[in-house]
Amino acid sequence: MNYILVGGGLVGMGTALALKRLQPDARIQILEKEPRVGQHQSTHNSGVLHAGLYYKPGSLKARLAVDGIRRMVAFCEEHGVKHEICGxxxxxxxxxxxxxxxxxxxxxxxxxxxxxxxxxxxxxxxxxxxxxxxxxxxxxEEGIVDYHGVCAAMEKTLRAQGVLIATGARVKKSVRGGTSGAGQSWRVETTAGDFTGDFLINCAGLHCDRVAESAGEKREARIVPFRGEYYKLKPSAQSLVRHLIYPVPDPAFPFLGVHFTRMIEGGVEAGPNAVLAYAREGYTKWQIRPGDLFDALSYGGLWAFMKKHRAMAWEEVRRSFSKKLFCQSLQTLVPELTEADLEPGGAGVRAQAMLPDGTLIQDFHLVERAGALHVLNAPSPAATASLAIGEYVAARVVGGAASV
Known part of the structure; x- marks a missing residue:
């Protein structure tokens, strides 16, 4: 079997690892649009190993989070990736x-x-x-980890197993209709040339809805990018936080609220908030990609969401532009913190799938078709759970591939 896998992040590479375990002789081609793997959600995150406290029992998130953190810790131990189970x-x-x-x-x-x-x-x-x-x-059971190191270890393992990882390969169009030994085949047109395969797996994260559309799917749910901004604690204030301190999340909103995270390479991050990003890889306030912005603002689901959560959305925007308000939110957990203790940190963008009525899809969401599987929502804890998600996806794919 010849698989084409779009997306070289943690979920995509985790899926490739699981496919190789299930089908050692399979040919796997990973198409990644960036010059290197794992450049977006996989490494632009809090660096936390999430254990599955928040998720509805019986949900896919809950099952894969608990299994996922144990798989990830074992992977880190096997490959010498820096991590710490600090609680x-x-x-x-x-x-x-x-x-x-x-x-x-x-x-x-x-x-x-x-x-x-x-x-x-x-x-x-x-x-x-x-x-x-x-x-x-x-x-x-929760902890912190070097996700850059995880990505590097996954990539090294996959290349050693003979998996092709094509970088700079942004998907333009996917067409199914040719014939192969396994039945109909896919031709995927990319900026790095054309690739053919029997089965298409879409793990494209921030662009998963567009990749699905390029393969003939209707975009019933759309990815709306939310940027999460962080501050860092100055060295003089880092003793205020020993490990990880989180608030109790709002059940009406899927984001976890501002919190404190001691980082695996040292230092403490504080955040994030959650505001609309003006580009799907918009890591700063002023980074705008007109096509991405139009895609979000022309979607009725976003306006329905804003109407439902007007006060909360406005509070997040205000906090994005006010260090004072951001600090006040953090002081709820650590009152001794002051504005002078904070300096600008990094940012990440969350690929949040949203329905036309403004509902946020909170669980992992897969769409299966003949010869294809699309992962259309894989928010936190997808990084932690990537190996477990990969096992789940690979099992579904192998079953689907048998009928191609």
Whole structure:
């Protein structure tokens, strides 16, 4: 079997690794539009190993997150990738959040997380002395990792297995109709030439809806890019955070809120917020790609979303332009922090699939067709769960490929 896999990020490479395990003789071609693999969501993220505390029991996210962190830790240990299982605190700062925190610990327990602990104020301050709140849940399985190192290890392993990784290969069009030994074949036209294969797998992240459309799919859900901006704590303030401190997330919104993350290479990040990005790879406020911006603003789903979440969206925009407001949000968790302790950090862009009525697709979302599989929503914790997602996708593909 000859597979064409679009997208050289963690999910794409995780899928290729799983396919090689299931079908060692398969020919796999990975098409990546950037000069190197893993240039966007795979490495523009918080660097956290997520364990599956938040996700609805029984959902694909929940199943793959718990399995995924254990697979990822094992991969890092095998390949010498820097990581640390430091644990995380999720802190409730209001009575309403305390009630939601009880729901989270119930979810985490149902999802199979190990060692979850409910901590009152005195107990959690022994772990994070500068954190404020009424109660917290400790998630001991979570940690931090070098995702650049993970990408490099995946790429090295795949190349050693004979997988072709073509960079600078942006997909322009995918056509199915020729014949091969396995039935109908695909011809994928890219900026690096044409590629042919029996089965098309779309793991294109920020451009997955466009790649699907190029293969004949209707874009019923659309990717809307949300930029998450971070500050860094100056060295003099880094002692305020020992490991990971998170708020209790708003159940009406899929983003986790501003939090503190100690990074694997040193230092502490604080953030992110969530604002509309003006380009699908728009990592700064002023980075605009007219086609991407028009694509978002012409989509009725975005306006429906904004109408539903007007106050929250406006608050995120205000915080994007105000260091003072950003700091105030962070002070909810660590009151001693001041504006003077913050300096500009990095940013990431989340590929969020959105329906025409403004609903955000919160679970992983796959569309299967004869001879093709499209991963059309793979938000956080996709980086952590990439190996588990790859196993899931590869199993579906191998079953589908058998009928091509």
């Amino acid at each position: 995380k605190l999720v802190v409730a700062t209001t009575p309403e959040e305390v009630a939601r925190l009880h729901t989270l610990i119930e979810r985490g327990t149902q999802n199979g997380l190990r060692g979850l602990r409910w901590l009152e104020r005195e107990a959690f301050r022994e772990i994070e002395p500068h954190a404020a709140g009424l109660a917290a849940v400790q998630v001991p």
